[in-house]
Amino acid sequence: MKTRELTCIVCPMGCTLRVELTDEGEVAAVTGNTCPRGAAYAKDEVLHPVRTLTTTVRAAGTDRPLPVKTDRPIPKEHLFDAMKRVNSLQVEAPVRIGDVLLDDLFGAKLVATADLL
């Protein structure tokens, strides 16, 4: 049995959550939460934490980078690998907000979050 402690981010309460994990890595119990949303968050965060990546890419012909994001969260452990791929990318104008720049970045699409005209 292992225990992990987390701060809940679902609401401003910031409950301290304790998650008990079985030796097989499954969630046995969540304590410390004051609502069901907290328990759900704890489970997800322990088993497969994901994050939306927001960063910039190089745009041809200008020093100013273009802001981008993944259209859905990607596994947290791949954030730095994702950064490497994004940093090697170069886009050409015109790009419209929402345009897909990479089709598969660890399960998500990389999309522009601003126009490049």
Next chain:
Amino acid sequence: MNSYQVAVIGAGVVGSLVARELTKYDLSVALIEAREDVATGSTAANSSIVHGGFDPEPGTLKASLNVKGTAMMPALAAELGVSYRNNGSLVIAFSAEEMETVRALYARGRTNGVPADSLSVLGQAELRKLEPNVSDDAVGALRCASAGIVCPYGLAIAAAGNAADNGASLYLSAPVTAIAKRDGKFLVTAGPHMIQADYLVNCAGLYADRVARLIGDDSFTLRPRKGEYLLFDKSEGELTGHTMFQVPTTAGKGVLVTPTVDGNLLIGPTSVFSDDREDKSTSADGLAFVRETAGKSVKGLNFRQVITSFSGLRAVPDGEEKDFIIRFSERDGHFLHCAGIESPGLSASPAIAVYVADLLRDAGLPMRPNPRFDPCRRSDHWFRRLSAAEKNEVIRKDPRYGRVVCRCETVTEGEIVEAIHRAPQATTLDALKRRLRSGMGRCQGGFCTPLLVELLAKETGKAPTELCKGAPGSLLLAGTLKKGAEQA
């Protein structure tokens, strides 16, 4: 190798004014500065006061040059377009005993030649009428109407620029590391340059003793003495009209409270000897002392409106020397020291320049007037001083004057580009700040720094990652991001 009749070492306010004074004559003049800009040493950070001249010991160079320099300052500031205000000063007394000192200062002022109509001893009622925010504990004061405030680095920049406009050669980033003598001429190693000169004037500020050592002269040693200051937002600039000193006591000289020419309020300084000539740090203790001591003079100091703190170093002669050291070296009759210019050095600087020229003439330097000398330099602040209609005329011809880059101080792109290209050329953020006040306002560069970096890079052709805040090594950025394919 470039050859000059006179080379001035050090482009602080003294060196810059000396160089300018010499361009009034038909002379070839070099102004050599170790740093990347003029006015980075004691000139950059001091009280910015034009003292009346009642304080120095009678009979000293300090006394005579202070009184003369203060009298010259208004006209000089006008010629050079430098901010100056004749706001007068007060020495505040807090006891009957201190009033005695006030009377003694009055008498000394008269001995030193301070005009009689400029000095007056005020009682409590008169003082309060003049300065309603003066402390309730103040019992009287010495008023000196001829005292004023000036922008010290503005004065040095304008003097160096005017010297350059009148033909002087300005060498920046040129630290003097060796001085040799060959065929009766000095050979000066100044950074990448070799400069030949008949006469040298040592205006090297905090490093003047080290420059003296380069010709084997160890007749004086300087010790830096640090002063820490607090600067308030312009919202506090009218707390006092006069510059307020405290009566010097055995416990110390007290601290001053003064408006600045830019409309801020300044309090300080501390006075502590330091062993490091580059130490511009502030300390929690020092700033606490300034806050506490300044609070004795005036009511209503609002410390929430402090926008920055800073410190400066004064070059104070060690040992027996109590006066300015302005004399030819005993080692070489063509090497003139202009050293130990501590307070009231700024006030005296215009007169020091004339005095130096006189000493050089007496030493045999031929000095015919330069018919092409133009005493005037357009102020770095020329644009902001125009009327709205005049500004519009300028903006119509050059729209860059219509784009505000520093919002707190309303500095336009046009002014910045001009300062980057005009002598003495600004190549760093601090250099721009000293000329235009960009980044000196309430946000302290938060908004304009990235914009200034873009403009400096564009106008100087340097990469943003090569740009400095000020001193060598003070790089602003660590790298460029998003190299795209190069990175892969």
Next chain:
Amino acid sequence: MKTEIAIIGAGPAGLAAAVAAYDAGVKDLLLLERDAAPGGILQQCIHNGFGLHRYGEELTGPEYAARDVAEVRKRNIPILTETMVLSVAPDRTVTAMNRQNGIFTVEAKAIVLAMGCRERPRGALNIPGDRPSGIYTAGTAQRFVNIQGVLPGKEIVILGSGDIGLIMARRMTLEGAHVHAVCELMPYSGGLNRNIVQCLRDFDIPLLLSHTVSRVHGNGRLTGVSVAEVDENRRVKPETERYIPCDTLLLSCGLLPENELSKGAGVPLDPVTGGASVNERRETAIPGVFACGNVLHVHDLVDFVSEEAHLAGESAAKWVLSGAAGHAERSIPVRAGGKVRYTVPQRIDSPETPVRLFFRVGSVADNAVLTVKSGQTVLAAKKKRRMTPGEMESFELSPAVLCAAFDAGEPLTVSVN
């Protein structure tokens, strides 16, 4: 130039105010913006988390701004960019300057102040030490990284755990910098839990509570900072001082509403918020001059900025359409009591429509009871499990409560105990 409503600032507040004023019937509007493009600070806030309340989805800053800009463009409301407003006169004449027009004036019937805020700089924090390069506010660093594509530094210490500092800790880390620590003077963070978790813990960046930077070192570039614990009076405990080598210090120590123009116009300010004192329609004490967004009080979420700006824009339009008619005959001041630091609005001029009061607490309040009193009479009360200084709280006053307050004629006091 003449216009019905001049809006100063085309960030989220100004944009939303413009749209609301237009939709309320005033078509002759002018937005004045100092930056090269509309959107304000959102342009550099490339992270997500904006818009949950307003749109029910998480947008990045540029995406959130783009939606407002699109609405403004759809209505053909003119935006003058790279235009600096130099002054606002009490008669609602705006003086501004740009490349095309030089210095020009705009005579407006109503003005909406939407200039936003600035960050507290090093000088105002009075951190002793040297004056090297490499000390930036978090927002300046954010602009360098996200807009200009340059990295301000590689070895970072952050002072202040405000959200911008936390966001920049993550951003700099993702771009290859090493963030050594975030120091927070207070015993709690001013940032959102989500940011503490996702910007610091995700990257093992220590958050040092009750710590400050006691000294900065370096003559050229920053070479390091001294970090120390503080006591309950926020004074440095010298024995805890330790040195952290770094080349960059980022400051995230609070935001200050940027009200120099308001002061120049003679608008009375609330000393606590640093913004104008307003009524429930976001009208300042000067008739026809309205304020909204971070220039009025620093918000935690842009969604609330937009909501407030909508109200201010609509109010400005109504004011213009009603022929710029007078002032309230009676008004009830709203005061902060207990742990409440301030309220917005600071006065209520009419009891006829519900009023949502916004406020912040000065310290963490657990199992808090919020009360609204008129004199000694409790008119409304609400329980809340936790309130923190980092979050803006709100409470709606019904017309019934307001009528009772107007009948009593005494100030309303909002307190948390």
